Amino acid sequence: MSQSLKTFSPIDGSLYVERPYTSSQSIQQMLAAAKEAQDTWKNTSVRDRAIILSNCVENFASKKDVIVDELARQMGRPVKFGAGEVNGFVERASHMISIAEESLASIKIPQKEGFTRYINREPLGVVFTIAPWNFPYMTAVNSIVPALMAGNAVILKHATQTHLCGERMVESFVEAGLPKDLFQVVVASHQSAAEIIQSNQVEYVCFTGSVPGGTAIEKAALGRFIGVGLELGGKDPAYVRSDADLTSAAENLVDGAMFNSGQSCCGIERIYVHTDVYREFVDAFVDTVNSYVLGSPLEAETTLGPMVNTTAADFVRRQVLDAVGAGARALIDPSHFPADKPGTPYLAPQVVVDVTHEMRLMTEESFGPVVGIMEVSSDEEAIALMNDSEFGLTASVWTEDVDAAIRIGDQVETGTWFMNRCDYLDPALAWTGVKNSGRGCTLSSVGYESLTRPKSYHLKTAG
Incomplete structure (x- = not known):
């Protein structure tokens, strides 16, 4: 040693x-x-x-x-x-x-x-x-x-x-x-x-x-x-309901997923979107991700720095490749991020759709700039999928209906429940988790x- x-x-x-x-x-x-x-x-x-x-x-x-x-x-x-x-x-x-x-x-x-x-x-x-x-x-x-x-x-x-x-x-x-x-x-x-x-x-x-x-x-x-x-650890989910402000939801959920190159225990790693707004949300989400700049953290224009090391970056690369190999689609073209280089910590962000819970990307903590997005048809389906995890640190819902947010939150197994925000610790509230x-x-x-x-x-x- x-x-x-x-x-x-x-x-x-x-x-x-x-x-x-x-x-x-x-x-x-x-x-x-x-x-x-x-x-x-x-x-x-x-x-x-x-x-x-x-x-x-x-x-x-x-x-x-x-x-x-x-x-x-x-x-x-x-x-x-x-x-x-x-x-x-x-x-x-x-x-x-x-x-x-x-x-x-x-x-x-x-x-x-x-x-x-x-x-x-x-x-x-x-x-x-x-x-x-x-x-x-x-x-x-x-x-x-x-x-x-x-x-x-x-x-x-x-x-x-x-x-x-x-x-x-x-x-x-x-x-x-x-x-x-x-x-x-x-x-x-x-x-x-x-x-x-x-x-x-x-x-x-x-x-x-x-x-x-x-x-x-x-x-x-x-x-x-x-x-x-x-x-x-965490594999924190978000649920975008049909009544959500999609512009705000996309902007804030990209930040929740990509800030610190996704290396946050309470970062957003999986998103469930109601079928009525699914395509519109995904388009807005991808547009926002593509506005990021990957590069040296010492440069003022950089909004996405390298991951902590090559091993961590390669772990995320393998998760994405496995998902795509199982039928998922990766929506971000890495060439849009010239600093992305295999074999280094510099990793382009990625958004993956057509995912299922049979894929590691949706169940295993990624701790990187990647998120999977699934289409759902009801609150009940979203709740079941959010709870289908070994983790329970934070979870969020994006909606204009406070009563619905509370009703759904009462059923989600999590330490912190957010409405229309994510990836934030309010020091006046208890910071805690459930399960693993x-x-x-x-x-x-x-x-x-x-x-x-x-x-x-x-x-x-x-x-």
Whole structure:
């Protein structure tokens, strides 16, 4: 095994970041230092924590220009869109800070003569966050800032592809006054990460990644009796009803499918369209996809950058070829995107029709700039197809009928149900999934529940 972490840029395959792995001895020292820092931090008032962390977030945002460039070089996000990652980080962090005092307040119990009773929310200790590369700041913040606000310390292991993002966060927070050792980044292999989970110094694990990765996390935590939050894969569907605003639906669903080169756990990967508007919708969708520009993420005009690596791009290429071989039709001519080059991460977007659920493209997570579109004849058919998946992260309906949207949403197996929007996390709402999309919750007041433990006070008063 390599003795160092290496990040190769998808732009040209060059080595961009290299760091030696943190030794086992140093990891133990980090964990001990984190616990010591947390012992003091937990006694800091929520209000004072909010002041410090607000300064941390502000300092992080001030580095936007540097962060945008680093994102492009690490994982291919076009510079045109890089600022959105910083803005999303700030939005989520600021909301979780703003609701912390109320969310973490003691739970009052109705009075009972002769007794004082209440439930406190106490911090867990050290939280271990394992963050992914595809939205390296916006996913990490979901657990990091709430964990710190709740009085915990945080050890962060960032993905190999975006390790520099972890360093940038820690640097920004420490510069802004966060106590030393309270938030640290570790350079860890999969084995080292498992050893951290198995140590008796970590009280909660927050993981965002693949289903196999989530399985490995659960195995590592087996017998520890600690909390594990898992945000895993998705094959998120959309349903376009006959009464939808087709122009808006096409524009927003293309964005939901193609943003970040489709590398989003809650990106749109399959679309079901009512037969009455099917042809019109598909035409509008294809026209919008063809307006995208594939190229270097460092170029201002680029709206679609490379995928994270050639392996990921080839996986999507094979899904499309398999579908076409089984009778589907690919509607996008790759020659319209001159930067598309087989054997590289540069992959033209694709729209595939005449698909069925017998095809991998409609059931297996693609995580790339491709979407399958199916024609349906009723709400009931659309519901059945949306639920025909091992995943359940988000789903959306496009309609002018709110009552119908709610009725359909009540029957769809998903963590978040959208009407006339998609691929967005509102930090005031619980971010959660069902089935193989994972378990647990981040964001909203509910997100604080997994980062604290209840402690009951049952006091019998004199006399």
